[in-house]
Amino acid sequence: MINFQYLRASSPKSAIDGVRTDLSAQFIAGGTNLIDLMKRGITAPPKLVDINNLPLRDIADEGKTIRIGALALNSTVADHSLILKKLPLLAQALNAGASAQIRNMATVGGNMMQRTRCPYFYDPSLPCNKRAPGSGCGAVAGINRMHAIFGLEPVPDQHVCIAVHPSDMCVALAALDATVEVWGPGGNRTIPFTGFHRLPGSNPQKDNTLQHGELITALRLPDNALATHSHYLKIRDRASYAFALISVAAALDLKGKTIQQARLAMGGVAHKPWRLTEAEQVLIGKPATEATFREAAQVAMRGARAFEHNTYKLKLAPAAIVEALTRAAG
Known part of the structure; x- marks a missing residue:
């Protein structure tokens, strides 16, 4: 790992200000995926802005919606009485993911931001358009047992990335019509969850539709009749x-x-x-x-x-x- 600057944000504004002027800076919360990527040399941000002190952990019933703060831990959400009662699908998905130790550290926002576990992405010696755009997708002609069958380019020899998204939680959120609240240099906005993550297109290195400096603050899930x-x-x-x-x-x-x-x-x-x-x-x-x-x-x-x-x-x-x-x- 390279040396990096570490800052601890005291407010959403200070967190956003800490990264918006540095295109390589990143937020860090639980770090369960980011630290692994740094150790392997997949990413090397010169600045990390710690957001763990921000007031973004609440889980609340707001009538027609349930709001989950972006820093709520995966384990906390999965065990919360409100989630078990009204959104058991989300609790099941969270408990299916990772290990108990990781769920005790990983946050909802971090879970959304995690990157693919494709072995070609994790090995700097192998070609990967997601890690090194233009280098090719090693999985297309390589070992592709875990890889995608949907969302592929119409012309087979133009596949730029066939990696899959690794999250269990995000599958449930896509099914439950969640929306994502973000704060950023341009103000606040909401993103439908199905529009948050993206297909490879011509920019396979981009996993989602966030702009640089935008901070996930919460998820909102509509009340529904699907719990039973x-x-x-x-x-x-x-x-x-x-x-x-x-x-x-x-x-x-x-x-x-x-x-x-x-x-x-x-x-x-x-x-x-x-x-x-x-x-x-x-x-x-x-x-x-x-x-x-x-x-x-x-x-x-x-x-x-x-x-x-x-x-x-x-x-x-x-x-x-x-x-x-x-x-x-x-």
């Missing part, structure tokens, strides 16, 4: 501390056996949490049966394409959707 019938399914190589091969966040609002509303999102399949809006529409108004779930899964897989080592995902993904919906329906 929800399930987060994570399929991974081992039961503890492994990233998803496929994950599915599923939530249903049932009247009898008829689906009134549906929410579906997937992880382990794209550069960002992958919301399945077309599949949701298929479910509405239909009975909560295996046949309905299989129809929705078939629609969800439109546009999916695999590489040499991840063709199994083309079968595993729809099966996981059916399983998650079946468990959610009870």
Whole structure:
């Protein structure tokens, strides 16, 4: 690791001021991903602005929405009575992620900002457009078992990045229509969660739509009727501390056996949490049966394409959707 300047912010304004004039400066909270990247030489910010003293840890019911401060710990959110009652899907996703020790350090905002775990990104000796734009994507012709099947460029030889987003929490947030509150040099703004993370496009090094100097302050999640019938399914190589091969966040609002509303999102399949809006529409108004779930899964897989080592995902993904919906329906 290189030497770096360390500052501790006492207010959101001082935090923003601490990074906005230095394009390489970064915020740090729990540091569970950033410190790893610094140790491996993937990133080397000359300045870190510690935001842990900012008043951004509250979890509150504000009537029609639930507000979660960006510095709330993953473990705190997962165990909070309000989240367990009204947003159990989020609690399930958080508890499926990382290890208990990491959840006790990681923050909600940091979870959103974590970077891919693609091995080509983590190894400076290998080509990676996300780490070194223009160097190529080593995963395309390499070992791509964990990689994306959605959100890919239409022309195969133009794939600039096929890495997947690693977060479990973010899959649930995408399904639950969350919005992100940010403060920055240009003032305050909100971002729909499904628009927060981005596909590689021509700038694979950019993971999200934040502007430099903007600070995540909170998440807002609308109240809903989905708490009773929800399930987060994570399929991974081992039961503890492994990233998803496929994950599915599923939530249903049932009247009898008829689906009134549906929410579906997937992880382990794209550069960002992958919301399945077309599949949701298929479910509405239909009975909560295996046949309905299989129809929705078939629609969800439109546009999916695999590489040499991840063709199994083309079968595993729809099966996981059916399983998650079946468990959610009870």
